[in-house]
Structure formats: structure tokens, C-alpha cells
Amino acid sequence: MLLISCPNCGSRDETEFHYGGQAHVPYPENPNELNDKEWAHFLFYRENTKGIFAERWLHSTGCRQWFNMLRDTVTYDIKAVYPMGTPRPDAAGTLTAETGTASLAADSTTTGTAAPSISGTSIAPADPAPSTTAPKGATK
């Protein structure tokens, strides 16, 4: 069982959350100009990172708010929890976003055109030496 630190509610069991897939996938600025292949890439193509991965989570049984998380897909270490709409912290998770007032308005669940840096879509390759900071959810 993972303990996930919700920015609003604090440490809760993994079963209270839902996984929302890869974070920082911006909605195309001009969807009408995409051909079928580009549209399919936007809809269905996601990274399959081994290592630190930026992903969306929903605290569905608690505050029902979305947030982003950097998680190591090998060790399940949670490197950072940060609000929707903010750029991805660096891969080591040293830049931990401020928590506690993370939630934006309810419509923050969609990635609008004002989305964080597009460069966030290309997830860096697996970091061979993940940082040794304790997972954020490890306090209870």
C-alpha cells in the first residue's frame, strides 16, 4: 500500500486515489489542423518511462482534486507532489512544489492552452541514480 500525500488532505492510503496517467500532455492549440496521425498521438501515445515519471492523480475519496506527482516507476518512491498547472520539478525532485494550497479551481483538471511548458511532454529518460530523499507520503 502506497501512502500518498495529498496537497490538501495530507497522507492517505493509495486506495483513496485514482491514477490519471501521464501529466503535462497539452491539448493541441489548433485541434482542427491535426491530421489523424497527430490526433492519435495526442490521444493515445504516452511515455512508458522506467524511472521517474510525472503523472496525474485524483484524490477521489477525499477532496476530489487533481494533482501531479513525480514517481519512480521502479521503486515507487514519490519524489514530489505539485499542483496542476505548475511545471514539472527537476527529475531528482529537489524542487518540491509548495503544498497545502495546491488546489486550483475545479476546471484545473484539464490542461488548457495555458498549460505548463510543452517541453514537459518529453519525459527525460530514466535517471540511473535517483535521489535518496524519502518519499513524501512516508509520514503518518
Add this chain to the structure above:
Amino acid sequence: MANSAALEGINGLRDIRRSPASHLASALEAGSVQGKVVLAEGPFQTMAGVRVDPGSEGASRIAAVTGGLPARCGDVTGTEGVSVLWLGPSEFLVVAPEEDHDSLGGNLIGSLTHALGDAPGQVVDLSANRTTFELSGPRARAVLEKGCALDLHPRTLKAGTALSTEIGNIPVVLWKTGEESFRLFPRASFADFLGRWLLDAMREYASPEVP
């Protein structure tokens, strides 16, 4: 379940209203262990779901009706009778006695709707969404700890705190109303399950403690 008063509902419907765990009333009474842990279904309550940006003018108008809006997870505000529970940064649950419902002569839903006005947000009558279990006694915390992962120790969970979480694997709003008393709000469809789950968790306290 406790019909608090002979209230006249719309077209007499109030008289045939049954609470979601009414069929368990005698089982809850039989399963309660006086002096250790007591479980009962509470009376009907008026509940309103409110969604509003807490920094907006609409929120301050609603706060004037309810006696404040809670600011963070766990907080409960309100005046006597009307309580507001924090469910999310822009989502609140207003809980009030049944008599406050507009169909029974009260004006809670109407005044909340009026307070919100044209501001972005919503006020929804959720009075039939959830039922109330009252769990109390020195063993109440031990019963809940069998199926709730939160830290329920009094040094962490103070009386007057309400948290939306899981108990017995189902979503429940848990409200600690006193040092040894809890109020549980399961959705109506889970009332039977949660009632029986709590009864099962309470069973061991009917037997003498094994030293």
C-alpha cells in the same frame, strides 16, 4: 431510526419516508454494548452540497448564512444547529436538523440558493444522499480502527474534525463530535453494508476481555 417529530411533509410524504438503515434498528440496538460501544442510526438531517470559490463574494454571502465556511481539510464551522463540513477546497457539506428543510417549514436550501445568487457555484439539496450513524463509547475508536487507515488517536484527531475517507473500504465522511463519539455519513446505498460492518466490528466487545 428516530423520527424526531411528527412533521408534516409535502403531501404527507414525510410520513412514509424510511431511513436507509431503518431495517437494522433492532440489530443496532441488540449489537450495542452499553458502557463500551453504542451504535444507532441518527435522525434525518437536512444536507446541502455547496460548491463555491471560497475567496469569492458568493462564498462570503453563503458564509453569512451558515456562520462561516471551513478553510481546510478537517475543519467544521457553523452556528448551533447548522454545521459546515470541508469536503474540498471549493466544496462543502452543510448539515442541519431536518426541520430546516424548506419542505418542512425551514428555509435552509432556499436561503443558501439565494445567498449564492448568480455567482459561479451550486447549492444542491442532498438530504437524501447520506444517512447518519452515531457511534460512541470508550471502544468506538477501536471499532473504527479496524477499517480506517487514518490516525484516530486523540493527539491527532481532535473532536470537531470531519474527514472524508474510507471505512470498511467504502467512502464515508467521518465526523468526530466528541472525545468518544463519532458521526458517520455513508451514502444511502452503503448504509446496510456499513451498519452490518460496524456491528461485526463491535461484536468482540460484548464478551469479557481476554486478559
